[in-house]
Amino acid sequence: MPNVAQILKSKLDDPMAARRTAERPVLTIDAEASVFEAVKMMAQYQIGALIVTQGSEKKIAGIVTERDYARKIVLMDRSSKSTPVRDIMTAQVLHVRMSDTAEACMALMTQHRMRHLPVIDNGQLVGMVSIGDLVKTIISEQQFTIQQLEHYISGVHT
Numbered sequence: 339m340p341n342v343a344q345i346l347k348s349k350l351d352d353p354m355a356a357r358r359t360a361e362r363p364v365l366t367i368d369a370e371a372s373v374f375e376a377v378k379m380m381a382q383y384q385i386g387a388l389i390v391t392q393g394s395e396k397k398i399a400g401i402v403t404e405r406d407y408a409r410k411i412v413l414m415d416r417s418s419k420s421t422p423v424r425d426i427m428t429a430q431v432l433h434v435r436m437s438d439t440a441e442a443c444m445a446l447m448t449q450h451r452m453r454h455l456p457v458i459d460n461g462q463l464v465g466m467v468s469i470g471d472l473v474k475t476i477i478s479e480q481q482f483t484i485q486q487l488e489h490y491i492s493g494v495h496t
Contacts (some may be wrong), residue, residue: 339491342443342457343436345475346465362458364463366391369399369424373411376402376423387454389463390427398463400427403454433458440475443467 340348365383367376369392376388392399402423407448410426411418433456434443447469457465 339437340475340479341436341439341440342434342467345440345443345467345471346436346457348475348478349465349471350482351368358440364389364466366396366463367402367423368392369422369427371423372403372417372419373407373421373423373426374418374441377404377407377418381489385466386468387466388423389431389456389466390423392424397426398431398456401454401456402427402430405453410472431456436464439477440472444476447472 365379365385366389367379369390379388380386387401387403389398390400390402391397391423406426406428410416411421432446432450432452434446436457436459447453447455453469455467456463457467
């Protein structure tokens with residue numbers, strides 16, 4: 339089963355993800371920014387979550403997702419332009435390490451009903467793994483296994 343480091347490396351094959359990674363390894367937004375700015379950034383980069391930072395050290399303060407927007411702005415009839423991200427972000431941020439497996443990430447996401455996991459390496463934010471990244475990885479692994487079994491059954495060995 340691939341680990342988080344391999345998943346992040348494979349994301350570079352996706353042109354949109356590669357462009358984002360070249361510009362910034364992980365997209366973040368300041369806790370004082372408006373929710374409108376956060377949603378605009380998510381739309382621009384076609385992503386579903388941003389890491390929220392705070393202070394001059396850009397310390398991780400939380401995570402804001404499309405789900406936060408839908409539940410805490412739209413459904414509560416608040417203004418996205420006047421509400422700061424800190425008011426709707428999830429402050430308790432679970433994360434994974436580069437050595438964690440896709441299976442461990444999937445278990446964590448399932449258990450906590452979440453779709454995005456920041457990746458921390460040596461105390462630094464180095465990436466983000468989404469449920470889509472994990473599904474893509476698992477499907478790719480299954481396709482490889484199926485190919486190997488088909489070759490084995492048919493007597494073709496590589």
